[in-house]
Amino acid sequence: MNIYKCFQRYKYKIFNNRILLTNFSYLAILQIFIMLSPLITYPYLIRVVGLELNGVVVFAQSISTYLSLIINFGFNIYGVRQVALYKEDQVELNRIISTIYTNKFIIWFFLLLGWLLLISKLQFFSQYYWAYFYSFFITFNELLFPVWLFQGLERMKYITIINVLVRSLFIILIFFVIKEKIDYYYVPLLNAIGALIAGLLSFWIVFVKLGFKYIIPSYSAMIFYVKEGFPLFISSVSIQIYTNINKLLVGGFLGMEDVSIYDFCEKIVSLVRMPVSIIYQTIFPKVSREKELVFVNKMMIIVFFINIILCSIIILLTPTIMNFVLGNVLRSGIIVILIMLISTIIAGINIFLGGCRLVAWGYSNTYSKIVIFNSFFFVGLIFCIYILDFISLYTIVILNLLTELFALYLYYTQNRKIGLLMSSK
Structure with missing residues (x-):
């Protein structure tokens, strides 16, 4: 009888959370594919175009990541929250979709003009013009x-x-198009074509399959969305300063070959980051609506132990993977990966203290202030190692570790002050 009751209880939980489980499954498939696809193409690209030109491509695409942040302007977080709140209201959803798309198109257009001017005038970019253009x-x-x-x-x-x-x-086109070193700029071109195809397909789904309609948004609505998205935009930029600017630092101070090595290490560590990303994207709409601290805490504990297990596996497999991709085992790369893994475990906790608490509970401004303060801390550390001439692959990733630890302290302090650490139930 007890076994039957236990079965019924778990059956009810699964049924009650079937949407979460379905979404988790789809995101898991996507993240696994994203995780494995670079490991398929990376060895080939390294051997054909070399570490230096591959580093140029990685560097150019890293810049496009920051340009994407400007286009995003916090809408990817604010938009999720708005859509989750009005998911049953078709008219309001039409307004949300139209307003966000219009704002993004305007930002994108002016960025394009500025980018074309920049890469034409500065020699640093013009020597690899087409790589930066296509990126x-x-x-x-x-x-x-x-x-x-x-x-x-x-x-x-x-x-x-x-x-x-x-x-x-x-992936298929990489092997057919990239045949020699001079073909390196086709990598960002193929990526751009893929992004365009994905965008056009999504347009068809949104406006044909799902039946949403574009409504010319009012000026006041567009300004309102910009104001609401701005704190989240500042937060996103600030986070990127101490999480993804490292490739730019490596490229600017150490060279493009080191960019390739750093990028490879980051791709290996992404195997651990995957579950956190999937779980966060899956539960954020639910947390924003229901605001259950017990649920958030359970998920945070699960993610922590998943990260510990995956980090242990990655440590064991790193030499084998490195030999397969790069053709040899780099001691520097192994040390960089170890430091990145420690940072990743701490970052997993920070996501649940920040996004799944402060943002979901409506404390976006508090969240933004913490992230901005954290970014200043990171920039200060960069200034210190620059003045002391300590810039290396090791010191750059150690800065990330120190910054994640500092962020953990700030998030914990604020959540404790507001009362978002433990449920009062």
């Missing part, structure tokens, strides 16, 4: 693909299906 159009992914809409509607299957199809095409 800009990878921003089609941020401009056209409405992750915020599918996430808010809790229909992750669209994100998965489109991305898997487009990325599969990209």
